[in-house]
Amino acid sequence: MNNEALKELLYKMADDQLILGHRNSEWTGFGPLLEEDIAFSSMAQDKVGHSLALYTILQELGEQDPDTVAFTRNAEQFHNSLLTELPNGEYDFSLIRHFLYDTAEALRFEMLTQSSFEPLAQLSAKIRGELRYHTMHANTWIKQLGSATTESITRLQKSLEYALPYALGMFEKSPFENALISEGIFAGEQVLEDKWKRKVEEVLAQTQLQLPAWDTITPHLGGRVGKHTEHLQPLLDEMSEVLRIDPTAEW
């Protein structure tokens, strides 16, 4: 099995989960209502948990331990998509990002239940319930606010248009696409992107939100090869603050 290809796939998935998990956790205590605060925080914990599981698989492939990998790399060593590192902004943007990202997340893991790399196939099957909740939560909110009031529809629409180029960046091709596909590890970004577009269309069709034509959107790429926005490094600095103050701290 092509270990380089496998590691590249695992790193980008783990980094996506860690960075968005951290971003979403910034809403803890500030959510629009108590119940939503709890649900959003809980899903953020799920994401960080998934990143740990993926970093643990990486460690078994010879990489450093999960804490070292998570807390001591610089921005250019991260492979998360740009979408996940953008600041939270208002809740409309966070919800749209949650919808666009988690739709892809659930589809990616669903595809990976068929992976020839057994540890990844097992993990994907194990977290299926959590992912199902994430998409159910996202779809329910988008359907609710995407058809509620002029304000909610206008705000979501604006966030959608802002987020879409970044969302397409999630499917930035890996230099190892062919190896991943031919070895049956992962069916590839193109297949995932097509599935994701159909799903996004299906949900948005049930709202008053307008999806721009796909060919009018230019993807914002670079995240997968370590070219990030100015927002990632401050996030990493905050995330690793405790470790830098006291490397022996436990929490």
Place this chain on the structure above:
Amino acid sequence: MDQFGTFEVFVQPKEGKPFQHEGIVHAPNLEMAYVLAKEAFTRRFTCISIFVTETRNVYVSALTDGDEDAYDHVTKVASTSGKETFEIFHLLKRGKQHQHVGKVEAGSHNEALWVASQQLRGNKQVFNIWAIKTSGIRFTKQEDLDLWNTLGEKKFRDAAAYKGGDKLKSFLEKTAQQ
């Protein structure tokens, strides 16, 4: 927040156990209530199913004091046409939750309590009875059942798992010695 109504949440802890009342969530509608209830009430422990209904759908029997049985206050109601299904819940211990005991066919909430007194009253004393129209409940669908097919007990979601008290104690002891 005060513009949102409340919804009652019922949880089934395991196969063979009855659904029991766990609490309320605020939400703009039944579907949102279901989604928020799932994480508000079942994120820390494993359960197999939940359902929710608007608080105003819960018909509450007469309140009782001391050893009174709520069914003793239920009077016969003439059977009416246009029957519907009602879910019946019993409060068997004061301060505990209402538990689901079964369903009855009736034309009104009052009739539902009467039919329940004939069909579902057991030997145990019942302090309070709830009747909820089945049609007003958002049940867990077959395809949603794997929502709880997840990573099992999540200790990291309990504050106690972080042993904050122990860490604070050892920290204070350490600083006292310095």
